[in-house]
Every structure is written in structure tokens, then in C-alpha cells.
Amino acid sequence: MTDHNAELDVALERVVEAARAHLAAVKAAAGRIDDDDVWQAYVHLNNTSYAYDEKLLDAFGEVTPWDVESIDPDEADKRFAQVTGSADGAGADPYPQVVSVRQRRDYRVPSVAALLQVAETARRSSVPEDEDAGPVESVGEAVLELLQAGDGSLSSLDVPELEPLDGLLTVTEVTEPLNLEAFDDADGSGPFSPVDGDLLVGRLDEHPFLPDEDEHDHSGHDHSGHNH
Template sequence: MSDQNAELDAALERVVEAARAHLAAVKAAAGRIDDDDVWQAYVDLNNASFAYDEKLLDAFGEVTPWDVESIDPDEADQRFLAGEAGADGGAGDAYPQVISVRQRRDYRVPSVSALLRVAENARKNAVPEDEEVGPVESVGEAVLELLQAGDGSLASLDVPELEPLDGLLTVTEVEAPLDLEAFDDADGSGPFAPAEGDQLVGRLDEHPFLPDEEDDHAGHNH
């Protein structure tokens, strides 16, 4: 039993050493993605933990809370190198394309004056109190103000002053990413127009579910 205990102590020491080496590699990488030293240290720590767990089970029928499986170091190296090639868009990446997601959603404006007030409040909240704020003068300007206040998210338009209508979303495989410099600032259609070689993957149609419709459904027994 003494030899078995000595083996357990040695296995535990290897876990501690591997954990320290892993921490040192993580610190040295400083957040760098797919760092080779971090990956190697991870594999070493995983395998040291697995070996200790197995020896503990054999000796005393006990286990640790570490639910790990042994990793073949050679196979791990191959996976890491394949991942690096894919991240660089090289030969290891079998699908080096760009995906374009395009969305349109229309809205009805029940009250223009109410929408302008909401947009003016959003504008006031976005500037210092001592700075003079100009009025919002149009529906389009009001919607743009709300979008800017919400960092461009369509969720910022989920307000009572805008009634959502139908919309759609498309996913397209494109050969090149969007080049904003290629379009004039006043060009609102060019950036959304399909280019030669683009391939539409799919389209999702959006239909609003309004409170009135919810009341109608509630009044029917199915």
C-alpha cells in the first residue's frame, strides 16, 4: 500500500505542477486566442488530472470531481494545427466565405407628434444637460434618433409610438465583405443589392403579433 500511496502522491504533484504551468501559459498569452502554449498546458493538465483520478479509483474506489477523459497529445496537436489553419482562412478551412445578413422591417406611425416627442427625449438623454438640443422634425429623423440611442438595434424601435408591420430577413453567401467606401452616403440601396456570385441561403418572413390579435385568439376556444 505504501508504494501505491507514493504513486498517488506523485500523481497529485504532477497535477499541481501542470496546473501551475497552465496558469503561467494563460497569463503569458494575455487573452490571445488559440495560443499553442496554453493548449499544450491544457492537454498536460487534463491528462495529469485523468491519471490521478484513475490511480485514486484503483487504490480506494474514490474519484475526484474532475470529469475528464485522456487526450492523445499527438491527436491534440493535429486538431490545434487544423484549427489554426481554419482561423487564418487557409487550406484547412473548407468554407472560407462571408455571410451577409440583411433585414427589413416596416412600421406604421399611429401618432407623428407622439413619436417626435419620444425621439426628442432620447436625443436629450444622449447629450450633456448643459448642451442645447435641437428639435426632431420628421418621422425618419425620429426613427434614426431612436436607433442611434439603441446602438443600431431594431429592439430600440419596440415602442408604442411605432406599430410593426411585416418584415423579412435574408442570409446570403457573398464572395467579399461589405466595402462602405464603395457607396455614396446617400446610396441606401446599393449596399443591400445582391452582387454577381452572391447566393441566397434562405429568407425568414416576419409577421407582427399585435395585442389586438392576442385578444382575438383569447376569445376563441380551440
């Protein structure tokens, strides 16, 4: 029993030391997310607690309130590195590319007058009452007004005044992120054009669902991915 007592005393002291080290790491991190020192101290505290609990069970058939399982430090390091990378941001991530999502959706305009009217309503709601909002004079201007009112979301175009046609969404791996300064303001195609090194991951073909179509024969979205 003496040997058990001595082993328990040592195991408990390791728990106390690990708890102090963990607290010191937490204080030093000062709220920093995914801090490596905090993670290492956490794993050590977990494992010393588990070891003490096991020794207490073997010696006296008693357990602690700590419901923990042993953590493999090597496996824990690998998982932590995959999530956080190294301090300089590069880490061990083998896949540092940028992903570009590009979307096109076409619409038919059943009534130009109706579209201009709903766009003018959206414009008036975005300017002070004592200011003249001015008329919306074209279909393109009307669509832009609706998009601006909806913070750029395509869902802002889900209005009766626009009839959705086919659309397309692509996901592409690119080596460089978009640089808007490299394109003239009047260039509407350049920012969407692929360049050497871009890799198409897949595309989603969008077909509009019309209420009078057979629901069992048509779906709202046709996913046709060309994956590598």
C-alpha cells in the same frame, strides 16, 4: 512488486516532467488564449497523470485525487484546430466566408405629431441642458433620432407611436465584407443589394403580432427559410 515499483517511479517522473512542461508553456503564453503549446502540454499532463493513476491502481489498489480520463492526442489536435485554426488565422477552416445579415422592417405612423414629440424628447435627453436640441421636423428624422438614442437597435422603435408592419431578415454568405467607402452617402440600396457570388442561406419573414388577434392562430414570427 519490484517491477511495479520501477514502473510507478517512471510513470510519476513523467507526470512531474509533464507538469513542468505545462507550467513553462503557460508562462510562455503569458495569458494568450488558445495557445497550441499550452494545449499540447495540457493533453500530455492529462495523459501522464491518467497513466500513473492506472498503474497505482493496478499495483496497490490505490488512486490519486486526479479525476481525469485519457485524451486521444490525435482527436484532441483535430478539435483544437477546428476551434482555433493555425497561428496565421487561416487554419484548416474550410468555410472562411463572411456572413451578411440584412433586415427590413416597415412601420405605419398613426400620428405624425405624436412621433415627432417622442423623438424630440429622445433628442433632448442626448444633448446638454444648456444647448438647444432643435426640433425634429420629419418622420424620417424622428425614426433616425429614436435609432440613435437606442444605439441603432430596432428595439428602440418598439414605441406606441410606430405600428409595426411586415418585416424581413436574410442571411447571406458573401465573399467580401461590406466596404462602406464604396458607396455614396446618399445610396441607401447599394449596400443591401446582392452581388455575384453571394449565396442566400435563408430568410425569416416577420409578421407583427397584434393584441386583438387570436393568439392560437397567429405567431409573432413566421420563419420561412430557403436553405441550401
